[in-house]
Amino acid sequence: MSKQPTIREISAGLGEQDAARVKRVLDGGIRIPAQPRVLNELRKLIARQELDVRPLARTINQDPGLTAMLFKVVGNAAYRKHQPFDSVEQILHAVGVEQTCNLIQAIALRNVGMASDKRVYEAFWARSQAVGELAMLIADERVAVCNLFPDQAYLAGIFHACGVPLLLQRFPSYCRELRLGTPGHWTNWQEEDRKFNTDHAVVGYLIARHWCLPDFICNAIRYQHSMLELGDHEARSMVAILQLAIELHARDQRVPNSDWDLAKPQVLPELGLSEDALPEFVDVVLERYGATAAV
Template sequence: MNRLLSETDTAKLLKSLTLPALPAVLSELRAAQSREAGGAELAKIIGRDLGLSAAVLKTANSPSFAAGKLDSLNDALHFLGTANLDSVVTGVALKRALPLPPILGMFWEESTRIAAIAAMLAQRWRMVRPDQAYLFCLFRDCGIPVLTQRFPSYVNTLARAMANPARFIEIEQKSRATSHVVVGYLLARTWFLPELLAQAILYHHDFEQLYDERLLSLDSARLIALARLAEHLMQTRQRHEADPHWVDIQDYILTTLSISSEAYDDAAELVEAMS
């Protein structure tokens, strides 16, 4: 299904929502990176925001990147590299821009765990860039907190949709005349994320269309599949919970990723060891 909005529909939707603007620090950081600024200048930009500095250092030391014992921002920037740095700062900025209501309590924690798994698998299988896999997993469902903030009753719609994933977007559309995938897509474009990430956000519930090159590039399809596999492995191997919907989509996921049963088993063991 083509979910792209016309300019008129986009303008109407943006009027009814309040999307967080691109943070100034992120804009400044990207401008510095585009002119290939040195690590000292990048550290200076991030260092002006103590909260951001602490979050970047914490993330670099987390299992997502496994640096371990970095104790300075300069060390963290050197370890992360340019591409990872942009993903980390963008992810931190997103979480700060969208504080969660209590009802979504573990939302960012779960998104971050899924992102860590996806980035690890992307690094291992070399099918998509790990930094893009990480960032996609954080932005994948970012439309949910936006809609929850704007429409408190959306949580009831969300509960119904989560109980029926195959009709998730349909349930949202009937209730709000929009969906979290469209809102997330608009936020991704507002924050100037790569188009392949924006497209993946827009279609990440359309597993049966992962092979449709008219809608999705191969990289976008792989991001969608990798994120859902990471979610499945987190749920079943780290939480030891059932994933009842996996049986309906696993063929789409594994075929898109072109991984063998041996590679799947290997990934499952690696994810279990991360917990």
């Protein structure tokens, strides 16, 4: 895990138009949420190339809420071959240190309090959690094709919409104009752009970079709605996983997903799926997802 970049360094990695959008958000007095102390301590231990997982486990166990959520996440069917887990040390050994830290980084986002509207924020978190868990399962099923792993997909799934709470803070009319209080309704990035001259993908990229997520995950967040702009970039497969996870969440909730028809022609070949194979694949993933939710 690398040194936390400054806002100037992050913005320098954006195009001129995106950098202007980020400036518009930050000029409103919004601060990018800081990472919890536990993550900073884990980074220091990993930087020392600590081979003993005990100090890592002690650091994680300092935050009971984070620890409890870690056990819930590794209860996902994507980790079925390692279950059951009896301790954080066992998770670190079985899942891997870097992989466990990816999961913790995703879990920690929930506790930073980015939105003042509790009801909308809880809906945001429930959706992000569901997309993250579905992304884990898709990655687990397609690992031979995509060479992406459940912890990476979960991290991308949790962070993919993390720009929304900051936009809620920055623009008082954001929730009303995008109808986020309507059950089953979710923000539309094109509508965000028209009304606020920015969108949650650009702001999410800023947060992901600030939290030192891997570059390909940051780029997947930025280009989650514009996969064609990535060309042959390594983030393409992660965008495909995110788009399919969002579609499966919409199907599970029985709500429309306006992006899917446009995304599907790029997503399916990237994941090595055909139109004919998709229904069976969807059934397998949703069945595994339902089994995890029932635990």
